[in-house]
């Protein structure tokens with residue numbers, strides 16, 4: 001097999017995402033689609049008849065109390081779980097029906113960040129980021145260069161050679177974010193990314209996630225961190241609420257569209 005150069009891949013126009021249809025209201029292509037998805041574990045219902053569409057370039061804050069199904073929903077997007085009933089589609093493809101050997105290809109298009117960072121503690125920050133590119137079979141020099149750029153982008157250049165376990169929590173999560181983003185995925189999934197961080201480190205991580213979204217990644221941020229929910233409200237992000245596995249609310253606050261009295265006066 002020929003090595004794939006991720007620089008020449010264009011995940012946002014290739015698989016799993018069809019080219020976006022630009023319409024008057026924005027990009028109208030559902031990158032992620034859940035259709036009546038149910039998942040149970042024994043008697044426990046993790047997701048209960050959830051239908052949801054996420055369009056290309058959106059940022060969706062996924063919220064709800066602990067045990068409401070947020071993690072299960074995210075895991076379905078990268079094919080770590082399959083629905084018992086219903087369909088999960090990524091770029092128009094049924095994830096539940098993917099062959100096992102197609103799953104790594106899907107995962108190249110999805111970057112994931114977890115609450116507990118999941119770094120290799122006895123490897124350096126740089127090595128942790130390189131891992132994400134090594135599976136693509138690129139030359140080691142290229143892998144190293146790109147990993148360094150990804151770390152630099154998250155203001156971690158001076159920490160590249162430090163063992164992951166010697167980094168602060170905030171730094172570890174930024175390394176995890178660099179690892180998630182280094183392959184330029186079309187989709188970024190963050191599962192309680194600030195859950196183990198203090199307020200200051202959490203704010204930095206949230207700002208970096210928002211920046212990754214601004215650069216084009218369709219982003220799902222599962223959280224019940226009040227700071228993350230405030231950021232969502234301030235920036236007018238869409239907020240989807242789960243409760244006991246059911247989709248309870250799907251709302252967008254659009255502060256940018258709330259008119260100031262001055263502006264209203266100027267209108268005809």
Ligand SMILES: Nc1ncnc2c1ncn2[C@@H]1O[C@H](COP(=O)(O)OP(=O)(O)O)[C@@H](O)[C@H]1O
Nearest residue numbers: 041044045046065066067068069070071072073
């Ligand atoms: N692998 C599993 N085995 C058994 N129960 C599970 C498993 N994964 C999730 N659950 C249950 O499904 C429900 C939803 O869990 P989860 O998706 O982790 O919620 P959240 O991320 O919102 O806290 C919970 O009641 C949880 O206990």
Ligand SMILES: [Mg+2]
Nearest residue numbers: 070071072191
């Ligand atoms: Mg969870």
